[in-house]
Amino acid sequence: MKDPCAHCEEMMQPYLDHVLTDEEMAEAEAHLAECVDCRRRYRFEESLRIYVRKAANEPMPVELKQKLAALRIPLE
Amino acid sequence: MDAEPEDGQRLATEARDRVRFEEDALALSDQVYRVARHLASSREDADELMQETYARAFRSWRSFTPGTNMRAWLLRILTNLNIDRGRRQQRAPQMQPLEANDYFLYDKLAENGDGISDEEQVVERLSQDDIVTALSAVPHDFRDVLVLVDLGDFSYADAAQILDIPVGTVMSRLHRGRRILKRELAESALEEAT
Numbered sequence: 001m002k003d004p005c006a007h008c009e010e011m012m013q014p015y016l017d018h019v020l021t022d023e024e025m026a027e028a029e030a031h032l033a034e035c036v037d038c039r040r041r042y043r044f045e046e047s048l049r050i051y052v053r054k055a056a057n058e059p060m061p062v063e064l065k066q067k068l069a070a071l072r073i074p075l076e
Numbered sequence: 077m078d079a080e081p082e083d084g085q086r087l088a089t090e091a092r093d094r095v096r097f098e099e100d101a102l103a104l105s106d107q108v109y110r111v112a113r114h115l116a117s118s119r120e121d122a123d124e125l126m127q128e129t130y131a132r133a134f135r136s137w138r139s140f141t142p143g144t145n146m147r148a149w150l151l152r153i154l155t156n157l158n159i160d161r162g163r164r165q166q167r168a169p170q171m172q173p174l175e176a177n178d179y180f181l182y183d184k185l186a187e188n189g190d191g192i193s194d195e196e197q198v199v200e201r202l203s204q205d206d207i208v209t210a211l212s213a214v215p216h217d218f219r220d221v222l223v224l225v226d227l228g229d230f231s232y233a234d235a236a237q238i239l240d241i242p243v244g245t246v247m248s249r250l251h252r253g254r255r256i257l258k259r260e261l262a263e264s265a266l267e268e269a270t
Contacts, residue, residue, distance in 0.1 A: 009179065013251055017225075019232075044182040044195040049226060051199045052257070055207035056227055060109035064123055068105055068130045072098045075091055 008038045097137045104147050111228040129154040152238045181258040210260035218253030
């Protein structure tokens with residue numbers, strides 16, 4: 001029998017990407033309900049994704065926006 | 077003789093469609109930049125890439141099918157330009173060893189966390205610079221997918237179409253890209269801890 005935590009780990013990325021089947025989802029959730037370590041790691045992964053997205057969000061420089069607008073083709 | 081007013085009307089319609097296209101494309105520029113910034117290796121590269129992309133988009137606006145996903149269309153131009161610009165010479169990703177499991181970073185951060193157990197606090201041990209630097213260290217093939225899906229919110233199918241690769245390849249590159257990112261983050265976290 002496969003180690004349930006190893007199996008839960010395999011399902012983590014697809015779980016967070018919402019691409020598991022209903023059956024797999026139920027299986028992952030059943031394990032998460034009883035395993036503190038896996039639950040903690042899933043939560044960490046989720047927090048990490050949110051944090052990376054926030055940290056990587058650099059606003060576009062205003063000058064670049066102006067340069068892009070200037071690239072429009074003038075009407076004849 | 078009758079053709080002239082019709083031509084005039086056609087030209088007016090075309091001009092109106094083009095202006096609308098340009099306005100729509102410009103309205104998406106912040107969202108396109110969010111992705112472009114990390115597809116490119118630096119701010120300067122992202123800046124140039126955005127300008128080349130928009131110049132090309134404005135020239136080839138007729139090839140955009142109204143009603144389809146314009147953000148994906150713009151990013152397809154952008155990723156193609158990025159490849160054309162020969163920005164893919166990096167260390168061969170296959171040669172990089174990866175840690176055995178997906179929890180490596182968590183374990184490393186929690187280990188050095190002085191007993192911190194809240195997952196969000198553990199994540200906050202990483203700085204914004206750590207994240208930007210780690211992202212830029214992910215080899216292009218993996219980073220393209222990672223950035224499109226995790227920062228750009230594209231579906232696997234959209235990312236596959238933008239990059240012209242199979243969905244299965246998107247999934248495997250995404251999985252590996254996320255692991256590489258975590259390994260890079262774990263390395264910077266370890267450096268800071270010592």
